[in-house]
Amino acid sequence: MIVGIPKEIKNNENRVAITPAGVEALKTAGHEVYIETNAGIGSGFTDADYKQAGAIMLDSAADVWAKAEMIMKVKEPIASEYGYFRQGLVLFTYLHLAPEPELTKALVDNGVVAIAYETIQLPDRSLPLLTPMSEVAGRMAVQIGAQFLEKPWGGKGILLGGVPGVLPGKVVIIGGGVVGTNAAKVALGMGADVTIVDLSEARLRQLDDIFGGRVKTLMSNSYNIEQAVKTADLLVGAVLIPGARAPKLVKEYMVEQMSPGSVIVDVAIDQGGSVETIDRITTHSEPTYVKHGVVHYAVANMPGAVARTSTLALTNATLNYALQLANKGWKQACQDNAALAKGINVVGGNVTFEAVATALGYEFTAVEKVLA
Numbered sequence: 001m002i003v004g005i006p007k008e009i010k011n012n013e014n015r016v017a018i019t020p021a022g023v024e025a026l027k028t029a030g031h032e033v034y035i036e037t038n039a040g041i042g043s044g045f046t047d048a049d050y051k052q053a054g055a056i057m058l059d060s061a062a063d064v065w066a067k068a069e070m071i072m073k074v075k076e077p078i079a080s081e082y083g084y085f086r087q088g089l090v091l092f093t094y095l096h097l098a099p100e101p102e103l104t105k106a107l108v109d110n111g112v113v114a115i116a117y118e119t120i121q122l123p124d125r126s127l128p129l130l131t132p133m134s135e136v137a138g139r140m141a142v143q144i145g146a147q148f149l150e151k152p153w154g155g156k157g158i159l160l161g162g163v164p165g166v167l168p169g170k171v172v173i174i175g176g177g178v179v180g181t182n183a184a185k186v187a188l189g190m191g192a193d194v195t196i197v198d199l200s201e202a203r204l205r206q207l208d209d210i211f212g213g214r215v216k217t218l219m220s221n222s223y224n225i226e227q228a229v230k231t232a233d234l235l236v237g238a239v240l241i242p243g244a245r246a247p248k249l250v251k252e253y254m255v256e257q258m259s260p261g262s263v264i265v266d267v268a269i270d271q272g273g274s275v276e277t278i279d280r281i282t283t284h285s286e287p288t289y290v291k292h293g294v295v296h297y298a299v300a301n302m303p304g305a306v307a308r309t310s311t312l313a314l315t316n317a318t319l320n321y322a323l324q325l326a327n328k329g330w331k332q333a334c335q336d337n338a339a340l341a342k343g344i345n346v347v348g349g350n351v352t353f354e355a356v357a358t359a360l361g362y363e364f365t366a367v368e369k370v371l372a
């Protein structure tokens with residue numbers, strides 16, 4: 001198979017979908033790899049590194065998209081890339097379609113086989129291609145939140161860990177999955193007072209065990225969220241219902257009760273965001289805006305800022321699946337691997353992921369039907 005890797009063009013997206021080690025693995029399995037010039041620069045991989053591993057470098061993105069049978073990316077394509085879509089092209093990348101009606105329409109109209117990293121799901125319900133970036137974003141959420149709590153960055157002037165004689169800052173994390181757990185690790189490491197809110201009693205018990213009682217756990221309901229949010233210095237949005245639009249759990253009236261200079265980092269923004277006052281996606285260039293006196297951060301590609309770490313972590317997880325797709329073709333690979341089949345969101349003009357179909361008003365086609 002011919003595999004193409006274009007350079008990422010989203011704002012400050014420095015990750016790349018393959019490393020030289022990945023190129024070597026695909027070449028060894030008998031595939032051709034075309035990579036756009038300078039695609040790896042933001043992650044510290046040069047064109048020479050890729051050539052040495054056996055890739056062919058191409059100067060234009062258009063050539064990479066045109067020659068490839070499967071495109072591997074990191075972020076969901078942006079509008080200027082929709083023109084490259086064509087019938088039968090396999091697109092393997094993060095897609096987050098539920099809040100993206102235009103991208104979904106372009107994939108449907110052009111008959112692309114769109115396989116989303118974030119909905120590939122193992123029998124234990126874990127999301128192996130989302131997990132590494134959720135680990136990164138969860139850890140970053142507190143690091144970034146701590147910075148924006150500083151006065152010069154618009155915050156209230158709180159040091160999360162406090163100092164002897166002064167209470168620590170309060171971090172409230174809504175969603176105790178991978179992002180939430182990693183955010184809690186960093187917040188505890190800084191000495192903050194940490195509360196995690198989740199809907200699952202079993203998960204809250206696990207978190208209580210994992211952290212040896214050092215985090216406070218709270219059942220998710222509107223009353224508890226209001227009580228927790230109004231006293232938070234840093235609020236981290238970390239909920240997920242796989243493939244679906246994030247539920248807006250933090251209402252505007254709750255944000256209005258937060259004290260001025262508090263900070264919200266809504267990591268769940270890639271699925272539409274979990275905070276009502278987040279009405280736009282922000283970028284690494286302009287990461288925040290202030291509403292009701294509260295600093296809002298809603299960057300949908302947080303790991304792009306720590307690209308070297310993120311590219312290595314992401315490709316550790318994606319390569320094995322990319323090899324299956326390239327070795328067997330998408331249909332056979334998905335017939336053989338039920339976890340991979342859960343990644344198929346759009347194929348042959350059909351929406352095959354139910355939460356996406358529901359969010360965007362498409363008829364749902366069961367994936368088993370397209371794999372038959």
Ligand SMILES: NC(=O)C1=CN([C@@H]2O[C@H](COP(=O)(O)OP(=O)(O)OC[C@H]3O[C@@H](n4cnc5c(N)ncnc54)[C@H](O)[C@@H]3O)[C@@H](O)[C@H]2O)C=CC1
Nearest residue numbers: 133134137175176177178179198199220239240300301302
């Ligand atoms: N902005 C960015 O750059 C990045 C964003 N993300 C996003 O972060 C979000 C979280 O991802 P993960 O932690 O990997 O998901 P996860 O599936 O590991 O955790 C989600 C948690 O949310 C909980 N939850 C669901 N509904 C809830 C409710 N009503 N109240 C409270 N908790 C609820 C679940 O029980 C689960 O524990 C996703 O949208 C993911 O795509 C991930 C990486 C980077």
Ligand SMILES: CC(=O)C(=O)O
Nearest residue numbers: 094133270300301303
């Ligand atoms: C998960 C995702 O969309 C990201 O890492 O950018």
